[in-house]
Amino acid sequence: MALTTPNPMGPWKITVYDQENFQGKRMEFTASCQNIMECGADNIRSLKVECGAWVGYEHSSFSGQQFVLERGEYPRWESWSGSNAYHIERLMSFRPVCSANHKESKIVVFERENFIGKQWEMNDDYPSLQAMGWGNNEIGSMQVQSGAWVCYQFPGYRGYQYIMECDRHGGEYKHYREWGSHAQTFQVQSLRRIQQ
Amino acid sequence: MALTTPNPMGPWKITVYDQENFQGKRMEFTASCQNIMECGADNIRSLKVECGAWVGYEHSSFSGQQFVLERGEYPRWESWSGSNAYHIERLMSFRPVCSANHKESKIVVFERENFIGKQWEMNDDYPSLQAMGWGNNEIGSMQVQSGAWVCYQFPGYRGYQYIMECDRHGGEYKHYREWGSHAQTFQVQSLRRIQQ
Numbered sequence: 001m002a003l004t005t006p007n008p009m010g011p012w013k014i015t016v017y018d019q020e021n022f023q024g025k026r027m028e029f030t031a032s033c034q035n036i037m038e039c040g041a042d043n044i045r046s047l048k049v050e051c052g053a054w055v056g057y058e059h060s061s062f063s064g065q066q067f068v069l070e071r072g073e074y075p076r077w078e079s080w081s082g083s084n085a086y087h088i089e090r091l092m093s094f095r096p097v098c099s100a101n102h103k104e105s106k107i108v109v110f111e112r113e114n115f116i117g118k119q120w121e122m123n124d125d126y127p128s129l130q131a132m133g134w135g136n137n138e139i140g141s142m143q144v145q146s147g148a149w150v151c152y153q154f155p156g157y158r159g160y161q162y163i164m165e166c167d168r169h170g171g172e173y174k175h176y177r178e179w180g181s182h183a184q185t186f187q188v189q190s191l192r193r194i195q196q
Numbered sequence: 197m198a199l200t201t202p203n204p205m206g207p208w209k210i211t212v213y214d215q216e217n218f219q220g221k222r223m224e225f226t227a228s229c230q231n232i233m234e235c236g237a238d239n240i241r242s243l244k245v246e247c248g249a250w251v252g253y254e255h256s257s258f259s260g261q262q263f264v265l266e267r268g269e270y271p272r273w274e275s276w277s278g279s280n281a282y283h284i285e286r287l288m289s290f291r292p293v294c295s296a297n298h299k300e301s302k303i304v305v306f307e308r309e310n311f312i313g314k315q316w317e318m319n320d321d322y323p324s325l326q327a328m329g330w331g332n333n334e335i336g337s338m339q340v341q342s343g344a345w346v347c348y349q350f351p352g353y354r355g356y357q358y359i360m361e362c363d364r365h366g367g368e369y370k371h372y373r374e375w376g377s378h379a380q381t382f383q384v385q386s387l388r389r390i391q392q
Contacts (some may be wrong), residue, residue: 053327071327072351072385079350127391128266133250137269154275155245155268157353162369184300189268195323 012052012096016044028073032095035060044091053100056091059068099167103195105147112140128155138186144171151191201295208248208292212240229289231256240287249296252287263344295363301343301389321388328358334382340367347387
């Protein structure tokens with residue numbers, strides 16, 4: 001079959017609903033939303049990503065747990081939340097991942113914070129870092145050289161998600177405190193490119 | 197850094213615990229376990245995959261929901277379960293995925309059951325089939341030509357998991373009824389190679 005060519009510069013389109021299974025109040029966005037309550041909804045309970053890659057957040061102003069949202073249908077919170085350590089049934093803000101570029105993504109991961117220790121340059125998806133020879137279940141720091149990546153706490157793309165982009169922080173994430181407001185440890189056991 | 201070379205023929209090793217966070221009764225396995233209760237545990241609540249790729253099952257005798265288990269640490273059921281449609285806190289049987297071969301995996305997906313309709317040969321991971329041009333949120337049938345794959349109900353490797361192997365069913369999965377006893381629809385929105 002012929003595949004369409006993803007457009008690395010967007011446009012972006014996401015349709016969100018305030019009830020599960022694409023029911024209730026329906027809203028379309030082509031750019032960031034900092035607080036869904038300002039749009040007259042108390043929460044987002046289902047969504048469809050129609051164009052581009054997005055990241056959703058637990059709280060308003062792009063804070064709290066992060067959820068990568070690639071093209072497709074998300075009928076319930078379980079379809080985007082990778083962690084049930086405590087239940088996240090909130091998705092209050094979201095924005096496009098402008099630098100997502102599935103074909104040309106490169107990241108360098110370091111054993112320790114501040115870009116020291118063993119390092120490994122990656123340009124593919126790794127559902128298990130340890131299976132590929134990484135020595136432990138942590139990454140100390142990362143430099144995103146191109147594209148956008150999502151790191152996960154557990155193997156197989158499970159657990160907390162951390163979105164890493166070449167066009168934020170200059171692509172440099174030198175300590176887990178820079179990974180997001182929900183990051184509490186260096187534990188990362190899988191990571192992959194984000195697909196535009 | 198130098199990466200170890202994964203051994204596509206095993207050996208396999210998994211350590212399971214009957215309590216969360218690697219506590220309680222500890223058991224090591226290097227081959228399939230059809231019913232953990234026959235080993236004196238009522239359930240598996242945490243595990244470490246030390247070698248090879250495995251698949252865990254909700255019920256004994258390799259039935260019910262499937263969970264791909266690649267090398268790494270799984271401290272709680274949330275770390276392997278991709279679906280909370282109803283809570284799965286059971287992992288009662290497991291076996292190695294002998295055909296997993298991350299470097300040489302090929303699958304052909306078909307628009308409709310029985311290998312008809314549009315088809316697409318894949319040898320890479322796809323967190324969103326629709327982003328890559330697949331027309332809808334379903335796959336009708338699949339032929340695994342090499343390696344082992346895991347298909348997911350939702351984008352980004354979320355939701356129900358279906359393990360597809362070249363050395364089972366002759367690699368042919370012509371209807372969702374052949375994907376596993378938990379499969380109820382053709383819905384598949386992401387799929388990826390399983391890493392040995």
